[in-house]
Amino acid sequence: MAAATRASVADQKQAEKLAAQLHAEERAAEVAAMNAQLAETYTEIDGLLAATLAVDDYVDLESLRVASVQHPPFSPGHLATTTPTMDPLVYPPEPVYEEPAAPKGMFASKKKHEDAIARAQAAHQEAVRRWNEHNQALYAGHVAEFERRRVAEQQRLTQLAAAEDRYRQECQAREEEARSRNEAITKFINDLAFDVPSAIEEYVGVVLSNSVYPESFPVAHEHTFDLATRELTMTAMVPEPAEVPVVKEFRYVKSKDEISPAPLPAREQKDRYAGAVWQVAVRTLHEVFEADRAGRIHSISLSVATSRIAPATGLTESIPLVQVAADRNAFTSFDLARVVPKATLEHLGAALSKSPFDLTPADIGPGVRTRKV
Known part of the structure; x- marks a missing residue:
């Protein structure tokens, strides 16, 4: 221990x-x-x-020009994805009536056969009724989904068009900024060539900022x-x-x-x-x-x-x-x-x-x- x-x-x-x-x-x-x-x-x-x-x-003022404007690629994100289209509506097959087979033999009951036929017909009618109701519900759901997708696609297209318009405006703004910059540099170079005092002062400022x-x-x-x-x-x-x-x-x-x-x-x-x-x-x-x-x-x-x-x-x-x-x-x-x-x-x-x-x-x-x- x-x-x-x-x-x-x-x-x-x-x-x-x-x-x-x-x-x-x-x-x-x-x-x-x-x-x-x-x-x-x-x-x-x-x-x-x-x-x-x-x-x-020495600062080469020509090198300050914007030779070409580089634009980022247009990237719409989820707006580029088309709303899925709907498959054609397919109904289930219509119920088929099958009549009960007639009884055979000398003791066959005609009454029972008739009752069986009545029950079969009633069951078929009920099946057809339910089939129709089901088809109507399918159709109504299909129409509603089709409308939902149509509205969604229209909204997507509207938003995509707006995004494309914003992108074009941004590109135009970049182009305009480059054009204005190049015009300013052209004026700067010309003023410097003609010994404009403010241009000489600006050039010295560029040099000193470097x-x-x-x-x-x-x-x-x-x-x-x-x-x-x-x-x-x-x-x-x-x-x-x-x-x-x-x-x-x-x-x-x-x-x-x-x-x-x-x-x-x-x-x-x-x-x-x-x-x-x-x-x-x-x-x-x-x-x-x-x-x-x-x-x-x-x-x-x-x-x-x-x-x-x-x-x-x-x-x-x-x-x-x-x-x-x-x-x-x-x-x-x-x-x-x-x-x-x-x-x-x-x-x-x-x-x-x-x-x-x-x-x-x-x-x-x-x-x-x-x-x-």
Whole structure:
């Protein structure tokens, strides 16, 4: 008895130990996945400029046309099934009268034979009466079922016609939408060819909408084009530092059964955020100039900023982190695959925040745009 108890306790301890080991392994795997995701996030932020250099930012507007409209097949479902037709009405055979055979023999009773005939005739008449009633009921049921099926088929045909009409209308709507889209693209292309400012602005908007930034560092753009100077004035809004991950890695503390974050060193946080801001500036200039193959935009005046709630007023304020002007001919001669973004901006005479992470505004006073090289 004691030995069995000890064995049971040992088995329970072994099971608990195994369960604890499995739990620790699960948590370790969870931490590994979180750290892998974190590393991917930082790789994306650190590679904002490199990510766009392998992409041709030019947008072929002709490719936006709808070459042919694809319509889904018409699918009426149960309405495609014809109401079953009825088989011809078949009546049961009419009862046949069979007269009792006449008795034979010298002692046969004529009276009994006559009585048998009377009973047979009466039975036949009753059978015929019931046969007629049955046939009448069959006929009435057949007529009622025929009418029910006729009405059902008429309803089906009506509903099918309505479904076909809706399908035709939907097809027409898709065709009309494609036609309108193609007409709009034709106008867009023509306006762009004639340097209509709104068309140039719209084209830049299309280009920038194709510029995919990581979820951890979203960027929004605003821009206007001045035809007289052929300069595009742009603002790129980046997330404020508090919205950017600041975790170095996640660790599993087995004694507490907790996953805790280890923070990035302050210097690394500042360097990564500033590097991302410089990259956004160079990337934005590159994407617009590269996409503008016709050279309609001669220069770009770009501001990279972030917004925050001002501690003093509680109102949203915009903080400029970069102010730079770039000339098309000079900028497109750079080999961006080998540049240091901050050095590129300094070469362009940009006004740069001394500490973007600390939201120190760039000095955007007069003279910032005197150099467009």
